[in-house]
Amino acid sequence: MKLEFGEIQIKDVVLTNESKIEDSVLSINEQEVKDLVLEDDRFESVEIEIAKPGESVRITPVKDVIEPRAKVDSKAGVFPGVINRIDTVGEGKTVALKGCEVMTAGKLVRFQEGIVDMSGPGAELTPFSKNINIVLVAQPVEGIETHAHEEALRLAGLKVANYLGQLGTELEPDNVEVYETKPIFEQANEYPDLPKVGYVYMLQTQGLLHDTYVYGTDAKHIVPTILYPTEIMDGAIISGNCVSACDKNTTYHHLNNPIIKDLYARHGKDINFMGVIITNEAVYLADKQRSSDFTAKLAKFLGLDGAIVSQEGFGNPDTDLIMNCTKLEKAGVKTVIVTDEYAGRDGSSQSLADADPLANAAVTGGNANEVITLPAMDRIIGTTEYVDIIAGGAEGSLKENGEITVEIQAITGATNELGFNKQSARFV
Numbered sequence: 001m002k003l004e005f006g007e008i009q010i011k012d013v014v015l016t017n018e019s020k021i022e023d024s025v026l027s028i029n030e031q032e033v034k035d036l037v038l039e040d041d042r043f044e045s046v047e048i049e050i051a052k053p054g055e056s057v058r059i060t061p062v063k064d065v066i067e068p069r070a071k072v073d074s075k076a077g078v079f080p081g082v083i084n085r086i087d088t089v090g091e092g093k094t095v096a097l098k099g100c101e102v103m104t105a106g107k108l109v110r111f112q113e114g115i116v117d118m119s120g121p122g123a124e125l126t127p128f129s130k131n132i133n134i135v136l137v138a139q140p141v142e143g144i145e146t147h148a149h150e151e152a153l154r155l156a157g158l159k160v161a162n163y164l165g166q167l168g169t170e171l172e173p174d175n176v177e178v179y180e181t182k183p184i185f186e187q188a189n190e191y192p193d194l195p196k197v198g199y200v201y202m203l204q205t206q207g208l209l210h211d212t213y214v215y216g217t218d219a220k221h222i223v224p225t226i227l228y229p230t231e232i233m234d235g236a237i238i239s240g241n242c243v244s245a246c247d248k249n250t251t252y253h254h255l256n257n258p259i260i261k262d263l264y265a266r267h268g269k270d271i272n273f274m275g276v277i278i279t280n281e282a283v284y285l286a287d288k289q290r291s292s293d294f295t296a297k298l299a300k301f302l303g304l305d306g307a308i309v310s311q312e313g314f315g316n317p318d319t320d321l322i323m324n325c326t327k328l329e330k331a332g333v334k335t336v337i338v339t340d341e342y343a344g345r346d347g348s349s350q351s352l353a354d355a356d357p358l359a360n361a362a363v364t365g366g367n368a369n370e371v372i373t374l375p376a377m378d379r380i381i382g383t384t385e386y387v388d389i390i391a392g393g394a395e396g397s398l399k400e401n402g403e404i405t406v407e408i409q410a411i412t413g414a415t416n417e418l419g420f421n422k423q424s425a426r427f428v
Contacts, residue, residue, distance in 0.1 A: 010025075010098065037136060056378035150209055187274055191268055205280040326359065338363045339362065345371055365415040
């Protein structure tokens with residue numbers, strides 16, 4: 001598959017009565033966006049807030065983050081099987097609005113949601129402080145069930161991101177990148193002297209509100225399979241997770257997976273990037289065994305010499321991570337795992353819930369139990385009333401003066417396993 005990926009740089013976002021992109025300024029018809037969200041009768045109201053880098057703004061609780069993008073001259077649409085019909089994506093032309101993102105916030109869906117600060121020490125820990133955030137603060141109807149609230153918010157974010165992405169389809173991109181992965185035999189023969197490397201992409205699938213979707217299908221129901229990397233750039237994988245803020249891969253992370261981009265950057269130079277194996281993180285031992293068996297089998301089918309395995313979540317998924325790693329190593333595939341750690345506030349506890357001597361090459365995103373104090377902000381988008389009960393918070397986390405003392409797991413994207421905060425990663 002070959003994808004021409006056009007980037008349209010956005011330097012400012014304003015709310016107005018017309019939606020357009022002009023001179024790198026994204027103008028948003030506020031009423032049209034509200035009407036789009038309120039087509040779903042599970043919402044009572046929605047407000048749209050804009051937060052810009054460097055502002056004294058705190059956004060919480062954050063559910064998901066989505067970069068606006070759309071297909072160009074294609075029968076397919078981004079986020080297939082969810083807000084567009086099921087068509088194979090990952091080829092043709094796609095445009096993305098860079099420098100901004102859609103963020104869903106408002107009433108807490110699940111205690112494992114997070115905080116994004118646009119300035120201060122918290123901003124240094126999240127990639128989302130670097131872009132302009134278009135925040136949908138949505139109020140659900142009274143009495144809505146939690147899973148329905150999550151679904152409504154998920155769909156709202158995707159629909160608005162696609163709506164905004166469509167604004168760029170008639171424009172000339174500021175930058176175009178071309179990504180291509182060929183069928184297995186062609187790809188292997190293209191660079192026969194380079195090591196064949198694949199990416200094992202572990203997806204959070206531990207139950208209700210811990211979901212990831214692949215072409216609209218809940219990934220807990222799949223067996224591991226192979227995807228072209230470019231499919232992921234078009235939204236074949238989206239987040240439905242309410243897991244700890246620093247651990248979950250938001251939809252933005254999936255769309256902009258840095259491991260995939262780094263592997264493409266090295267493709268044809270010192271590696272032959274063969275593709276992506278997606279696998280789930282089950283809760284039953286038999287399911288873990290089945291999925292890790294399939295992962296190793298597919299790696300051999302691709303003829304891989306090496307693999308990178310990234311994890312989403314912690315605790316129970318640590319076993320999936322180690323099972324994948326050990327089975328790949330035993331199959332002759334040199335493996336590097338990418339994870340974060342829960343090593344206790346003093347860093348002296350066991351970092352992972354599982355381990356094996358074969359897991360001897362690792363990249364860590366840092367210790368999610370590390371404590372940070374976030375200063376008060378002049379403006380709050382959403383509400384801070386849940387700070388004491390979100391993962392990483394505790395009774396008394398929110399101070400009377402507006403300061404918040406929490407573990408960094410409460411910050412969205414803080415120690416994400418996909419390596420967005422590479423300055424904190426280290427090889428072991």
